[in-house]
Amino acid sequence: MKPGAVAIVGAAETTRLGLVPDMSQIQLHADAALNALADCGLTPKDIDGVACAAEWPTELAHYLGITPTWVDGTMVGGCSFMLHVRHAAAAIAEGLCTTVLITHGESGRSWVGSQAVGINQASLAGQFELPYGVLGAPTMFTIPVLRYMKDHGLTHEQLANVAVVQREWAGMNPRATHRDPITVQDVLDSKLIAYPFHVLECCLVTDGGGALVLTSAERAKDFPTRPVYILGTGESVETPMISQMQDFTSSRAFRVSGAKAFAEAGITHADVDHLMIYDAFAHLPIYGLEDLGFVGKGEAGAFIWERHTAPGGKLPMNTNGGGLSYMHSGMYGMYALQESVRQMRGIAPAQVAGAKTSVCHGVGGMFGASGTIIMGNALP
Amino acid sequence: MIGSPAMSINPKTLPRPTPETRHFWEGAKLGELRLQQCDACTHVYFPPRPFCPECASRQVSVVRASGRATLYSYVINHRLPKWIDAPYAIAVVQLEEGPRMMTNILGVPQTPEALVLDMPLEVVFESVSADIALPKFRPARGDAR
Numbered sequence: 301m302k303p304g305a306v307a308i309v310g311a312a313e314t315t316r317l318g319l320v321p322d323m324s325q326i327q328l329h330a331d332a333a334l335n336a337l338a339d340c341g342l343t344p345k346d347i348d349g350v351a352c353a354a355e356w357p358t359e360l361a362h363y364l365g366i367t368p369t370w371v372d373g374t375m376v377g378g379c380s381f382m383l384h385v386r387h388a389a390a391a392i393a394e395g396l397c398t399t400v401l402i403t404h405g406e407s408g409r410s411w412v413g414s415q416a417v418g419i420n421q422a423s424l425a426g427q428f429e430l431p432y433g434v435l436g437a438p439t440m441f442t443i444p445v446l447r448y449m450k451d452h453g454l455t456h457e458q459l460a461n462v463a464v465v466q467r468e469w470a471g472m473n474p475r476a477t478h479r480d481p482i483t484v485q486d487v488l489d490s491k492l493i494a495y496p497f498h499v500l501e502c503c504l505v506t507d508g509g510g511a512l513v514l515t516s517a518e519r520a521k522d523f524p525t526r527p528v529y530i531l532g533t534g535e536s537v538e539t540p541m542i543s544q545m546q547d548f549t550s551s552r553a554f555r556v557s558g559a560k561a562f563a564e565a566g567i568t569h570a571d572v573d574h575l576m577i578y579d580a581f582a583h584l585p586i587y588g589l590e591d592l593g594f595v596g597k598g599e600a601g602a603f604i605w606e607r608h609t610a611p612g613g614k615l616p617m618n619t620n621g622g623g624l625s626y627m628h629s630g631m632y633g634m635y636a637l638q639e640s641v642r643q644m645r646g647i648a649p650a651q652v653a654g655a656k657t658s659v660c661h662g663v664g665g666m667f668g669a670s671g672t673i674i675m676g677n678a679l680p
Numbered sequence: 681m682i683g684s685p686a687m688s689i690n691p692k693t694l695p696r697p698t699p700e701t702r703h704f705w706e707g708a709k710l711g712e713l714r715l716q717q718c719d720a721c722t723h724v725y726f727p728p729r730p731f732c733p734e735c736a737s738r739q740v741s742v743v744r745a746s747g748r749a750t751l752y753s754y755v756i757n758h759r760l761p762k763w764i765d766a767p768y769a770i771a772v773v774q775l776e777e778g779p780r781m782m783t784n785i786l787g788v789p790q791t792p793e794a795l796v797l798d799m800p801l802e803v804v805f806e807s808v809s810a811d812i813a814l815p816k817f818r819p820a821r822g823d824a825r
């Protein structure tokens with residue numbers, strides 16, 4: 301895809317985030333969608349492409365009264381929205397549709413109108429992982445990290461520090477769920493969830509949603525919002541079984557997706573002003589920094605410790621507070637994209653002064669899938 | 681019972697064998713850990729598939745593993761479901777033949793001090809239903825297989 305051919309012109313989260321027990325899951329999609337459409341002065345009738353996960357696009361299109369000519373129901377977990385952006389950009393560039401609405405809504409805390417999907421006992425994960433007592437992401441996503449710690453010398457303090465730094469960013473964000481400063485010792489003293497992970501190293505569980513509107517860069521000029529251009533995109537998958545990940549210290553999906561996005565955008569790491577790395581658990585920014593090539597193997601824990609990703613650092617990362625402190629409804633990717641858009645528009649609560657290029661990297665289904673979107677606020 | 685963790689059986693977490701995995705579960709009932717090996721490229725692999733994930737050949741054989749492994753990584757789950765009464769490790773072991781698999785570690789306290797990465801292990805089978813015996817691992821005593 302040609303860098304800058306497509307732009308995000310509308311972006312918004314649900315009116316409320318956190319605890320929203322008076323809205324069902326599909327209504328969270330709609331609330332975010334109506335906010336994003338209002339953001340760019342459109343109505344559902346102007347939309348001819350829809351994409352979403354956790355609900356079917358059929359449900360969404362009917363609920364909002366949209367007649368699409370392009371539909372994407374890609375569901376690979378929390379980074380599904382990065383893949384939707386990538387697919388939508390290609391579809392718009394190819395002329396399959398002109399204006400795409402991507403939505404996310406999840407009643408992750410209140411469980412209103414959502415349905416739990418368990419592991420199929422006949423699947424390979426059901427036969428060869430489920431019997432050993434895995435119970436959701438905290439007991440699976442976390443398994444590789446002890447191997448990483450032994451092989452690369454990452455300390456418990458460095459792991460805890462990921463949450464500490466992100467809380468600093470959250471402190472600057474009025475919408476963040478948790479804003480009070482925490483220390484490494486606070487993290488290490490917090491309740492054990494799945495050793496070596498404490499509760500403060502695990503994502504929040506909240507209700508909310510977000511939506512994006514994309515169109516061609518040519519049309520984007522006519523919208524009231526500052527266009528945020530799609531410069532590069534990547535996606536990949538590896539395995540639905542955490543035990544079968546090729547390398548417990550590095551994600552193949554991260555490496556493939558990230559390299560593809562950087563190559564497509566034609567940028568180097570030095571060009572990146574702002575970075576989002578999906579942080580369902582504290583080790584993900586560490587894997588992400590290394591697998592995207594921002595630092596060398598085994599260096600990310602020290603890099604974060606040395607405050608390079610903290611407020612005032614050279615590589616501001618997870619500036620909304622992340623899944624650890626901002627919000628996490630279950631599939632966080634949409635909220636990472638929203639923060640990248642805000643940063644590129646220059647309207648983020650913790651705005652990175654003069655930021656021109658943002659990398660937004662997502663993960664889904666434990667280390668199963670990945671999507672990377674590189675955005676810019678100027679045409680290349 | 682070989683030792684911790686004290687996990688009672690939840691039928692909703694029992695494996696449901698498929699035609700492609702039946703050899704594995706039949707072996708487990710007999711006390712054999714069965715892998716597959718490609719006749720074309722010699723790749724040894726797990727989990728089961730009736731073709732080689734390296735070269736896609738359908739000419740593959742079932743082979744018996746030694747049962748020897750090392751502890752590759754793990755977490756100790758402290759958020760307990762109703763049917764389990766104490767924190768337990770969910771581990772991934774590195775089999776001598778190459779593949780890795782998820783398991784539980786028996787006969788050793790479920791603590792970071794006792795569960796040391798790369799410690800030698802050997803397979804044991806825990807019968808959990810009339811049809812299913814789960815391969816689990818314990819510190820090596822040298823009589824695996």
Ligand SMILES: [Zn+2]
Pocket residue numbers: 718719720721722723732733734735736737
């Ligand atoms: Zn082969």
